[in-house]
Amino acid sequence: MLFAIRRMTSEKEIEKQPSIAYSCYHARSREGEQFVPEHILSYQIAGSLLMNDGNQKYTFREGDFRFSRRNQLVKFTKMPPKDGAFKSLSIFLNQEMLRSMSMEYGYTAAQHQAGSTIVALKPDPLIKSYMDSLVPYQQVTQPGNEQLLALKLREAVLILLKTNPELNDVLFDFSEPGKIDLEAFMNKNFHFNVELKRFAYLTGRSLATFKRDFEKIFHRSPSRWLQHKRLQEAYYLIKEKGKAPSEVYLDLGFEDLSHFSFVFKKTYGVAPSKI
Template sequence: MDTSKSTQKTSPIAYSCYHSQNREGEQFAAEHVLSFQISGILTLNNGSKEYIFNPGDFRFIRRNQLIKFIKQPDPNVAFQSISIYLSQQALRDYSIQYNQKTNLIKSPETETVFQLKETSLLKSFMNSLIPYINEDQLINKELQNLKVNEAITILLQCNPELKDILFDFSEPGKIDLEAFMKKNFHFNVQLDRFAYLTGRSLATFKRDFQRIFDNSPSRWLLQKRLQEAYYQIKERGKTPSEVYLEVGFEDLSHFSFAFKKQFGMPPSKI
């Protein structure tokens, strides 16, 4: 059971609670996120690096990132985390109100996920949100805005190096499509998302993709994911149920059907 008493659709404050076995998936982080791990373990992977967060850890995830996650509840305690989403509009308003801006044209592409050092300010801020969640109170708009501004202020005081990331309002620029796709093919997202993250329109993305790979994006993605799945099963001894999400398939039956069509046998026979 995965619950969010305050979801991002109605509030920038979100509470995640998961009671049963591990949950795996992926998400596109469209906005910056500040989170606190209450209980359980969260493992994140951005395609090149793995991050593990234990109870009591704070994290900051920068926007426009593809991330895979594993939520692991403790045997006797549910997986619980609380997050606050820092939208571009909220950051623009804060920038104007408090005259905060970056002097960089674009923030450097360094880390995508940051483990933040625990401070009394961060801890007291997250604790101030918990009573509203536990008591299932609906936080009104004015209080939401105050909490978002408080989160930004605390981040700037505790981690001033994040300023150039928080107030970078530029969209993704045109990047090396070949390198990006070879790194991120296992993320199960729509082509328009890949196009956006590589700084292209969908039409330009498809045209550049055909020129670089001599194949359509859909066919290349399917073949690349199946090749990786074959390697993981044959060479690393993984089971089909361990692999299909990892390489970018939505469900096991579709993966098994595509695998058999490609290799002439079901993945369980490799």
């Protein structure tokens, strides 16, 4: 296997993410939620990746390239091919490196670009050659290879600017999320299972301000509201749409089926399988 294997789900893993990550799975892996803290350039080597940002669904297959914008919430499912393994290669373009390139080369963002969470990149020989060039560097993320790694990351940025110049205003936009409508944001994103500090950050608030504003709007704590909202949606999907509990619990932000069943029965007095 190449470089580092990442599930890309937990907050602790996000903090320790490598700059170059190789994913390899032999079984169907429904990964749940991910907060994307940095821009990511990815190459789908084998299998399929299903992604959902709450607004749009994306499907990437073998040979596809994609660019994921930072500060986004995404659900994803990794689907290995028949009798094979899911494989993908991802390059994390951190803010420190991009700021350095901005100062060195004079790159700046003309304006803030809202745009899509995920950008499907057209196949290009430059991007393909770059991804292929990483294969010999199996130990590139090991200690002692920092300078080589820095060069490969910069190369990725330069290739993106050459093949997709419109990404300049995305790569070199260093603004942080501004204060937005908290009620609208939470009603849209309640099904993402991330820590409250992520919700706070994405709504342009400190954690303390987020909790205070939240209780003013919803008249209950974030954790209680999130559980109630997710259970309410689960009840609707199971009763009105005929969904099975195993189909909805992950999509609604619950980590395991047994916990979902327990809190559902505690709330509604009946197991979700009996609805």
